[in-house]
Amino acid sequence: MEPGGDEALLRSIAAGDAGALGRLYAQYSHMLFGYLHRLAGDRMVAEEILQDTMLAVWRSAGAFQGRAKVSTWLFGVARRQAHNRLRGRSAPEPAGVGLPERADLSAGPEELAILAAGGTPVAAAIDRLPEHHRDVIALVFVAGLPLADVAEVLGIPVGTVKSRLYHARAAVAAALTAQEVPK
Structure with a gap:
């Protein structure tokens, strides 16, 4: 536009x-x-x-x-x-x-990927994140917003977005690694 x-x-x-x-x-x-x-x-x-x-x-x-x-x-x-x-x-x-009238919101490629991950360990790990980390994950990876836009939406500095994204990724990675360790 x-x-x-x-x-x-x-x-x-x-x-x-x-x-x-x-x-x-x-x-x-x-x-x-x-x-x-x-x-x-x-x-x-x-x-x-x-x-x-x-x-x-x-x-x-x-x-x-x-x-x-x-x-x-x-x-x-x-x-x-x-x-x-x-x-x-x-x-x-x-x-x-x-x-x-609202248009049909049939699933696009992003939503299909998210829905496919709905029952996965990744989705479960994301669901266990604190709300402020889930917000950043959703805005960056689901909505595809640049970090500066995420900062604007959330009303926080870009550095805080980067920090939250880093910690969210680390928490998800740790949760997935913990699941892979044989008991």
Whole structure:
């Protein structure tokens, strides 16, 4: 998309253009869904959180101030929605909000790999990581965000992202090595 394209979509969404929301959804839904699926661990919950995210975007597009890239702003919104939902503080469904129909989120290559790893020792080791390490793993490896964008989404320095990524990888490697040791 041309520079300013995503920002223009947000301005259109803020003006009530549901078609712009649909275009933003089409552009980012697969990345957001992969990230949310990793956080939630359940496809249906991830779909619900994605819809919560798009509703929050619909409501708050006018608050976007351009201090971040639209993509990192979207991941921040998605992260907040996921943490609210997963902590049991989901908002009630609004009545009569005219949002566009959601597209089919059939599994793409990244999601298929994640789903295939769902029962693997790697996935189990990742699931045992502290939340702040799982967040970094999901944003880097599932969503494919650069480290600077991950830092922006999480509101932490890039050095902290690197440290968390290092420690998360080390913990997963240690867990896998411990499983390989014969008893």
